[in-house]
Amino acid sequence: MNVVVVESPAKAKTINKYLGRGYEVLASFGHVRDLPPKDGSVDPDADFRMIWEVDGKAQKRIADIARALKGADKLILATDPDREGEAISWHLIEALREKRALSPDQPIERVVFNAITKQAVTEAMKHPRVVDQALVDAYLARRALDYLVGFTLSPVLWRKLPGARSAGRVQSVALRLVCDRELEIEKFVSQEYWSLVATLLTPRQEAFQARLVGADGKKITRLDIGTGAEAEAFKQALEAARYSVASVEAKPTRRNPQPPFTTSTLQQEASRKLGFAPAHTMRVAQRLYEGVDIDGETVGLITYMRTDGVQMAPEAIASVRSVVKEDYGDRYLPASPRQYQTKAKNAQEAHEAIRPTDMTRRPRDIKRGLEPDQAKLYELIYMRAVASQMESAELERTTVDITAQAGGRTLDLRATGSVITFDGFLAVYQEGRDEDPDDDESRRLPAMSQGEPLKKQALDVTQHFTEPPPRYSEASLVKRMEELGIGRPSTYASILQVLKDRNYVRIDKRRLVPEDRGRIVVAFLESFFSRYVEYDFTADLEEQLDRVSNNEIEWHQLLRRFWTDFTGAVDGIKDLKISEVIDALDAMLAPHIFPAREDGSDPRVCTTCGTGRLSLKLGRFGAFIGCSNYPECRYTRPFSVGNGEGGEAENKVLGQDPDTGFDVTLRSGRFGPYIQLGEANGGDKPKRAGLPKGTDPGSVDLEMALRLLSLPREVGKHPEDGEPILAGIGRFGSYVQHGKTYANLEPGDDVLAIGLNRAVTLIAEKREKGGKGRRFGGDPGKTLGDHPDQGGPIVVKAGRYGPYVSHNGINATLPKDKTPETITLAEAVALIAERAEKTGGAPKRKAPAKKAAAPKPKAKDTKAKDEGEAKPAKKAAPKKAPAKKTPAKGTTKKPAAKARKTPEPADSE
Incomplete structure (x- = not known):
């Protein structure tokens, strides 16, 4: 019997079917060890010794693998084919050796495959190798760097910047990009300019448009006409001018297809075309890679989705070319296969691009077996792969120069347009692009010849103002980070998620907007740690880390050089x-x-x-x-x-309160807009009222403001006991209250207009659910579907400690990267099964009150791959600890009580 270990249960299930008898496939559930989130886990004074911790869940996984290894012929490690996958395999070997579950002569093999298909897996089993220590060293260097930066810099932030959460090696540089762009927008000074576009007619009465580009022998660029007076002078000349064709130039051009997807280009295209956030794209791609049930067979539909390679295997290229020939004909098939080379620095060329594992599985044929988002992403990947091996599109770009004679003046106009003479790969796929108002690709011009007279039909004179650069979207930020060489493709999604989780940025209309907290952190880092948020420095460090993976430099040497300079910078501000x-x-x-x-x-x-x-x-x-x-x-x-134009946010006077004569003002505070009555008088604070959630401040008038200031108001008497029901706005939003029962208002309810019947209903529903607090009252939740094995609905709800899924009394909290909107039925079933296993299948019940005792040591949750940063540690109860032995270098440390306060710094893959 051979024991095979992979990361995930889904992957294990798929591979187990391929290997059959003679193999037992187990899942490690990601990493089995991690650095304890407290000081001392990486010791620079001991040559960067790293102390690893196995958490409770991982202990069980290791025990399961250890039991399976008893009497087994060999251990086969089949984790993902990248640096992180190599590290997981290394951690497994180290943990099993410490447990003495591996005999000295027991063979250990490392196999890698780029796709989870029967052919790829069985072929990989024929070509095992040993664990690549250079890749492991690169992982150790990254992990140590991210730990040291975060756990050294984050406490400095806590002490010097109240409200700051954490800083990270790559996270902080990504945040600086967002903040720098915001600063560009704020400093931007809009410039007025005018455009003149003439609609002209050929002798055959065919209309087209031409733009003014010159006058009296001088070129006119886009911003040259800066005032309405200048534009009017040109307009008068063009109104009286005689037009004729000066020259016609037609140039054939070709557009080549883009290569198949890499991690970053997939995230960018999925964002532009499908509206997916990078983190969501990676979750969906992970499931397509690990295996999906198609017609009763579990198959991996795409190759490994963390890659910066753009090439495809020869057999894959042949399969794609076969589809092109079959579906589109010989005219769309190039004479020879297209070969691509990545432009990214330090790309891992051993990895293929992201492509379908089987080109015969056309999107339309398997759509019914996939979830909607899976089907969309699979089709995007499939079409991009097909287009990458198709003929170039052929276009004819035409430029017509036109002369306008007006009295003694000569004005020059130009019309441009393109005609697609052969669509080529455009028949299948066109890369998403930002809108360009000057794009003339789809504009077709009528046939014209030199010297031909033209007639003016209309003249448009338009005023414009230059606009600031747009804020980054998640896709454009990923693209910019890749261009600068910051981070690795597999970390981009987790870095963006960290920035959002820390409330350093927010998403507004699919654009990243820096929060005040984020801007202050960046300003602090630029003031006191400028070198460590420089783009070139971070990119150079990434290059050095990749040199470690290539066995070009020793990882301890890299850490020593970094640590010496970094600690000097930290020591320089400790006394500030x-x-x-x-x-x-x-x-x-x-x-x-x-x-x-x-x-x-x-x-x-x-x-x-x-x-x-x-x-x-x-x-x-x-x-x-x-x-x-x-x-x-x-x-x-x-x-x-406040006003987005560089001005200061001023208070808006809505009117005067008829009872007191005080001004009623609309103001903007740290927690959003609010209404205030009068001004502070000595130590007395003026009366204030927040706006209901979703209220546009611009729609607030004096009448509404006075009604808000009068809250809480009495809605009426409860029919059962005659006690009043109040409606108001509290810390957690609008509510109704009866006695000690608070019920949140639901969407559509108006705190200023809610009636007695509706209020009574909300109070009754709250009491039925057993809720006592107004924030975390019972939530009826959303039904995801019936449990496939046990029956009964699975519901996702909002709870006191975050969203969770529930089935037959068993509740399971959603992971950090899941939301009630994105969680699927299959994922919910897995969470409930894991929770049931942990609790023995019993519903979660409230424990009886017990005498307080010192907390047991609690290990940190296993980290999902590429998730980003360590979870914060909980404060340990005061307790005199027994003397402990110093763990030997390279050993695993048992779970221990965690540090009082823990930064969350890691940017590692």
Whole structure:
């Protein structure tokens, strides 16, 4: 019997069917060891000794593998074919040896395959090798670097920047890209320009458009006509001009297809064409790779999806060319196969591009067996692979220069257009692109000849203003990081997720917008750790790490060189006071937060008291602008520029309260827009009211503001006991209250208009669900479907500690990378099965009160591949610990009570 170990149960299930008797395939569920999230896990003073920890779940997996190895002929490690897969295999060997589950003479083989198909797996079994120590060393170097940066830099952030969460080696540089782009947008000064476009007619009455490009022998570029007066002068000349064709130039051009997908190009295209976030793209691709049930057979539909290679295996190219010939004909098939080479630095060329494993599985034939998102992504991958081996598209680009004679002036116009004479690969696939208003590819021009007279039909004179560069989308940020050589393709999705989880950025209209907290962190790093957020430095470090994987440099040497400089930079600011840090950030960010005023007055003078000086402040919830006369003057405003035009966010007076005569103002605070009645008077705070969720601040008038200030209001008396039911807006949104029962209002309910019957219904529903708090009241949830084995509905709900799935009293919390909108029935079944196994199949019940005891050691959850950062440790109960022996180098440490406070720094694959 041979024992085969892979990462995931889905992969194990698929491979087990291929190998059959004589093999037992087990899953490690990702990494079985990780660095404990506390100081000392990597010791620079002991030549970067790393102490590894096996968590509780992994202990069980290792025990299962150890039992299977008793009497087995050999251990075959079939983890993924990349650096991370190599590291998982190495960790398994080390953990099993510590457990003494491997005999000295027991053979250990490492096999890799790029696709989970029967042919690929059985062929790989014939060509085993040993674990590649160079790839393992590269993993160790990355893991140690990310740990040391995060666990050294993050505590500095906590002490110097209240509200900061963490910093990471690659995470911080990605955040800087987003913040730098935002700064470009804020500094951008719009420029006026005008365009003149004439609609002309040929003698055959065929219309086309031509743009003004020159006058009196001088070229006119896009921004040259800067005022309406200049545009009017050109318009008058063109109105009276005589038009004729000066020249016609037609050039045949070819457009070549793009190569098959890599990790980053797949993420970019899935974002542009399907609207998928990179993390979602990778989850769906992972399932297509590991195996999907098609007609009763579990098959891997695509090759490995973490790759920067663009080439395909010869047999795959032959299969693609066969599909092209069969489906589109010989005209669309090049005479020889196309070969591609990656442009990415340090690409792992041993990996194929992402392609279908079997080209005979056309998307339309297997669509019914796939989930909707799986079908969409598979079709995208399939069509891109087919197009990559098709003939080039042939186009004819035509440029017509036109002369307009007006009195003594000569004006030049130009019309351009392209005609697709042969669509080639465009018949199958066209790469998604950002919209370009000047794109003339689809514009076709009528036939014209030199000297031919033309007639003016219309003349459009249009005013324009230049626009700032767009914010990054997740796809465009991935592309930019790849261009700069920052990070690795397999880490991009997890890095973006970390930035969102830390509330450093948010998604608005599919664009990344930096939050105040993120901007402050970047400003801090640029002020005190500038070298470590430089693009070139980070890219060079990536190159050095890849040299380790190529056996060109020794990984300890790389760490020593980095650590010496890094610790010097950290030591240089340890003694800085928070006030000194704030002053430095205030000076650095002054052009952003205190832009010059049009009237020339000092932008730092407080607009409320008129004497105080405004400056940057740091509070528990992040940065804001406050007055130096606090607490006498309580003026504050958000750190971000309020109106998006470089001006300061001013209070909007809605009117006066008829009862008190005080001004009712709409203001913007650190927690969003709110209504305020009057001003602070001594130590008394003015009355304030938040806006209901989803309310447009621009729609708030005096009447609505006064009604909000009157909350909470009495809706009516409860019919059962005559006690009042109140409606108001609290910390967690709009609610109705009866006694001690709070019920959140649902979408469509208006806190200002909700009636008694609806309020009674919400209260009754809340009591039926047993909810006591108004935030985490019972949620009826969304039914995903019936359990395939046990029957009964599986429901996803919102709980006190986050979303979870429930079936027959067994509840399982959703992983960090899942949401109620993205969780599938199959994934929910797996989570419930895992929870049932852990609890012995019993529903989760509330434990009886017990005497407080010291907590047992708790190991960290096994990390999913490429997930990103370590989870924060929980505070250990005070307890005198017995003396412990120092673990030997390279040994595994048993789970221990975790550190008081843990950064979450890792950017590793």
